[in-house]
Amino acid sequence: MHIGINAQLLSFGQNYRNGGVSRYIRYLLRELARQPGEHHYTVFVNGEDVIEQLHAYHPQITYVSAPWPETQPTARVTWEQFTLPNQLRQRRIDVLHSPVNVLPALLPKGCASVVTLHDLAFLRFPEVLTTSKRLYHRTFTLRSLRQATAIISVSESTRTDAHTLAHIPLEKIHTVHMCIDSRFANVHSEEERAGFCQKHGLTDGYILYLGTLEPRKNIPTLIEAYHSLRQDQGRREKLVLAGGKGWLYDEIFARIQQLGLEQDVIFPGYVNDQDQELWYQAASVFAFPSLYEGFGIPVAEALAGGTPVVTTNVSSLPEAGLDLALCVAPQDSEALTSALHQALTDTQLQERCRKEAHKVMESFSVQRMVTKTIAAYEQAARERPRQRVTN
Incomplete structure (x- = not known):
């Protein structure tokens, strides 16, 4: 043909x-x-x-x-x-x-x-x-x-x-x-990840979101959950909101200002292909609280590198997360806070994500x-x- x-x-x-x-x-x-x-x-x-x-x-x-x-x-x-x-x-x-x-x-x-x-x-x-x-x-x-x-x-x-x-x-x-591109299975050493965090001023660790800044991604709810994580659990990780600006994103910046998080939320902008693997793998947790996704490829990409993932229980996101991602209701900021805390502290979950990363690559x-x-x-x-x- x-x-x-x-x-x-x-x-x-x-x-x-x-x-x-x-x-x-x-x-x-x-x-x-x-x-x-x-x-x-x-x-x-x-x-x-x-x-x-x-x-x-x-x-x-x-x-x-x-x-x-x-x-x-x-x-x-x-x-x-x-x-x-x-x-x-x-x-x-x-x-x-x-x-x-x-x-x-x-x-x-x-x-x-x-x-x-x-x-x-x-x-x-x-x-x-x-x-x-x-x-x-x-x-x-x-x-x-x-x-x-x-x-x-x-x-x-x-x-x-x-x-x-x-x-x-x-x-x-x-x-x-x-x-998922095969490069996401390239596991970087602990030294490489530590050097990456040092370079970007993220030595206390960070929670990563990577995607377009637009309303469907539900980023204001993530910001609220992150604020609670710092206030109630005393966590010191930064929140990194990586990705290009899409549309109708003003609420994101307004919510950060309202909660006084200007020094704690980092905007590296659009992340090129060469840096994506390290952004995923050096993160303490990958958070993707979207309201709706046709597939949700960032969830699978993060899991392929062994990083714990917190996402939502709607549309295709449980599909992309297989049985490894923690899934919560998208508008429930308390559940999102709890899931983030679990991903940051549950060593058994962290080890399972590392051991089963290859299954994600095989599936996709x-x-x-x-x-x-x-x-x-x-x-x-x-x-x-x-x-x-x-x-």
Whole structure:
């Protein structure tokens, strides 16, 4: 088959755009360059520099640069909806994969489509998105789910949401867990971790959050739990809120100021790929109190390095945490405080996290993700004749 992949949201920028969905595309393309199967691929990316930084070359993969300004998403949407279909027709693409929620409305006749659904936060928690983001997803994501020949869901939780909230038949949805890059299994020595803490002024230890600063991540509740941990338990660890600014994040800074934590909460900003492993592994605890996640890859990444994790008991987060993460109700700051204290003091839990880290890597390997993704492409191609008759 000739498979097209719309990789326009692949980014190597030092900001929130180089987040979970961008890394999903990156890992997918790099592994396809190692195991493409019998198929040929045309990958549409945003700029020649992205191709150079990706380092995923193979004779069966062709890259096409379709540049648009990263700061102007309207240009990307216009290209995606009006230019991409012509590209698919001219290049005789058999299956189009859109790795982030949205397909072109008008696909060429005979071109099957696969869309990866990352979450349905815009239906579950519309208030945590800006008006423009809510409108975009209601217009484009819902239509794409109904239009797609096959859907890849990044978790069983998201698969269930697609069925219950968007009324998509379950047989159309394939669960393919997001993967963890193998580098997260590189265990750093105690000396390296201590040196990292020394370098960043974190010698008393730290509780780490790593992700975009935006409302769905529920960071104000983490700040309140951290305040209680210091006040009631006398803990001296710092709270590190690492990641790029997303949207509607003013409440985070306001809550820190209200609780007088300006000297105790650290904002290192966006963390590049090279530093992520040490940020995870040097942390005393990784905290991810999100209200809702399509998969929650940071939870799995932290566990893969042997770090205890406290997260929430909603959506896909218990899935990502396997049976290692401590899970609490997202709005219960007292339970979050208690779980953080347990993770900081329970030596048996800490040892178990270290010993079972390899199981996390095995469960969420890139090889497994790509094998299942190619299987979804092949099933979508088989569905084309039946789909045309039905329509």
